[in-house]
Amino acid sequence: MRIAVLDNDRSQTDLVCQVLSSAGHSCHSYSTSRDMLANLRRDSFDMLIIHWQVPDASGEEVLRAVREKLSPTLPVLFITGRSSEDDIVAGLAAGADDYMIKPIRRGELVARVQALLRRAYPAQNEAEQIQFGPYIFQARTGRVTMQGKPIEVTQKEFDLALLFFRNLGRPLSRAYILEAVWARDIQVPSRTMDTHVSRVRSKLQLRPEHGFRLAPVYSYGYRLEQMQS
Missing domain, CATH: 1.10.10.10 (Winged helix-like DNA-binding domain superfamily/Winged helix DNA-binding domain)
Known part of the structure; x- marks a missing residue:
């Protein structure tokens, strides 16, 4: 599966892409929402993983653009450094399918990604x-x-x-x-x-x-x- 990852923290995207590549996925990283959204208009992905706060946009803004202009069904997992219930509720209410709180745990990341992909693409299984x-x-x-x-x-x-x-x-x-x-x-x-x-x-x-x-x-x-x- 092709997965786009948005995070301005290079070490974080490197970790996520390394874990997902080891699990057999193709990972494409972006450091700004502008770059990711521009590429989403030209290319196809099976899933998005976005950090809830990047310098040029909030996760809510990115999700709104994806849902309104690109795909209402593309599975989205958001990552946040905040564990407050308000942030998690806001992310899910904005249209995300699941969330993870930093620090990222490798096994949990793979499990959550696989679960979202199975649900979104049942024909693949x-x-x-x-x-x-x-x-x-x-x-x-x-x-x-x-x-x-x-x-x-x-x-x-x-x-x-x-x-x-x-x-x-x-x-x-x-x-x-x-x-x-x-x-x-x-x-x-x-x-x-x-x-x-x-x-x-x-x-x-x-x-x-x-x-x-x-x-x-x-x-x-x-x-x-x-x-x-």
Whole structure:
């Protein structure tokens, strides 16, 4: 999962990112709310971790911007150095999903992050056989069928298709797709992603007449939409 971390304390963001990276997540740190919010408009993340007080904004202001302009459902964990009940209530009332009080404890951080991600993305934790309408994905074998008929796909095409279905209706940035499917292979040219998207659209027949549409999002990435019947 891709997680954005906002804190002007470099040692704190280094610690959080080290812990989350060790747990298998991809961590991106920001020291100002302006930088983080600007990047959130260009890129996709699965979760935010924000310090409740950074020099250029309060956690409440950051949360309001995220909820109103970006996503009402993106899981948010806030970190505070204050343990007063008023601060905690204010954070949760502003739209945060959970909180932690400094000093950060590694095991607790991982546990809270994993719990929020499981709740926010239940499709990521389903059984080996995952079904979306007429499509069935066999996670262990990398096979996919449509209305019971097998579709010949490569492993990358399978991973890409499953990524879109697991994020149905959610715009995914090119950077997010690249990191999720091609991992750390930064040598992958942009046209490679576009070619794979085109093949997935064609092979799985992701067209409105079949109930789904895989469409580009201008200057951002792609989104798989389920059409209204």
